[in-house]
Amino acid sequence: MAQPGRMEPLPRNARRIPTPAAVLGEWLAEIDDLAELKVALRAVALLGGEPTRREVPPSVSLDDLLDDGVLSRVGRPGDDSGIRQALGACLARGTLAAAQVGGEIRVWLNDEPCRRHFEKAQLSPLEPGDVLGTSFAERPAIADGPGIPAGPARANIFALYERHIGTFGHGMAEQLRAAEEEYPASWIEEAFEIAVEQGARSWSYVNAILTAWQQQGKSATRQQREQRHDDGKPGHDSAPDRRTGYLESYRRRYGRLPWESDDTLDGTDG
Template sequence: MKQFQGFSNQKTHLVPIPEPFFHDLLPIIDHVVEFKVTLYAFWFLDQQEGSLRFIRYQDFLEDKAFLSGLGNSYAVMMKNLNEGLNRSVKRGTFLTAHKDTQDLTEAVYFLNTPHGRAAFTGYQEGAWSPQDKIQSIRRPEAERPNIFQLYETNIGPLTPMMADILQEAEETYSPVWVEDAIRIAVENNVRRWRYIEAILKSWEERGRDEKDRRNAQEDPKKYIDGEFGQYVKF
């Protein structure tokens, strides 16, 4: 099971969800992908402006992070996405004028709210076209894991003493350097902080060029048999 590291303490945008969702809709949703596409639609539509808010089938496809949570292969992802959307339409959560449940590429969805129903009616009557109203959506970027998460995930348990050492390293080196040094240690199977620290100190003293950014497996001897060899076994 992939672990969630928790919500950050950074200021984030809050997505409003109508109260009836929790006591009228949530209790009757009995399919996990239907639940996912419904929540995703709330987030997506909240970023749009004006009264004509909608989400296209293509919008779901363009979010690779969202799709990856629907299955372990592209075929499974698509099957689950289509089933989740069809269930949401049958449930009455989404409104769509698209009738072909097998080919959804041109489908446009509206939430079944007063504004959504008005937009849906105008769409059916040809009063406006989705192609003329497409708005850019800011998709969330994956947060870079902090130094403590990187250490626990890749090196070992985090002790109070190690936490102090990591905090000092975080103040001394750039996050990219620390992440790359940990990656090199993992790829060379030398999961020791002294080894990682030696790499960081070397970069600090001698500078770091693009050559250092190569995958460590392309040049393993540089980090195992060379000056860092003393940290491989101790």
Template sequence: MNKFKGFTDSETFTQLPDSFFHHLLKEIEDVGELKVTLYFLWRAGQMEGPFRALTRLDFDVKALGLSAEEITRGLEKAVKRGSLLKASLRSAVQEGRKEAKVYFFLNSPRGRAAVQALESGKWDPSHSPSAPPLERPNVFRLYEENIGPLTPLIADTLKDAEALYPAEWIAEAIERAVKNNKRNWKYCEAILKRWKEEGTHGEKTEQDAGKSAERYTKSEFEEYLKRD
């Protein structure tokens, strides 16, 4: 068992229906069913629009710690219990397509309306935005896990960085700092400034990466490269 490091003050929270705790939590005994139900509530909570649906492939194997077969069985049990609903596009069913995509919904007034609209052909989810991508680790957690404790001053600095640079840049800068064993924010910040000023983010070749590293060593990175 991997020991959990604990929750942080910077992470977001997911709302769960009260009925989950009042009714479902004590009834669900299968781990797979419990995991897919909680996962659906989390992913659906990040979606926008009146109808929120997930397909089987939206249930991430790695995030759930389940095999594809276990996820499928968990979904079948959740549908049988009535916590989730499933439906296929009416046109696909009428055409007898074996590969007709199945959509899952929360068994709520909005979910039931979505199923009715889907099965009546009034709504086609394939023309709607797909489920949001999996959440990337936020900057605060990345900092705590790779650089050091999150102080109020550092938290403010990271918030400023989020306003200036894309989240993926910050994540990559922290990754590079770890790789070079230079675990301090000023080093990461220098990388970000260089990328923004010179437009060198995303260099792919080893030659480009080597040139960048050389520039870093000879410029503002030198101070940080010399630190223990």
């Protein structure tokens, strides 16, 4: 486990995203404001994880940026005006572009495909002031308050998800926030490690592990694993047995796994 303030080395199979050379050249040289730089780089990361469609460049919604865990420390806790102002600075500089699409604000990397898309779709680029909107306090509350509170523990679960699974949107952010409140940070980190070890990089699997620990007790679950055998050697469970144990515990508790349908359990095709 890394010391506070010190990050773990990137794993060998760390997820990578394509990044334009200008981002790590001109942008770093010209952008002096830290908040603007954070929002610009984070937007590039989120856009790099979005699926691309023919002739339609990837975009990310303003709401996803405002609810993003990595950007939660831009500005004051409970106030998204810092993210909005930084995004406005990006629009003014021209690194990012934004437009109103279907009742929501979408954000793009301001490159040639983006400009062609704006022209073809007849989109009107938004001005910096158009993304300021209302203050965070005026938005409807969600659970214990919108956004992701600052603090090492909360930042950790989102960083773990992104490192081992990928980017996430508003719905997943709520699930991660709820999990952080329900389980100890050490459990969450270990559950992610087990999921990676077993090649099961999904939140459903991580959550199944946490649920099993909560319902059966973490030590009891570990003892059950240690009673299994791997190649005839006591004290070690095989990867399939280990994974099956967690999933069976989850199924006993909730009746089915998150990705299973009723037809699957009945033995019929869905």
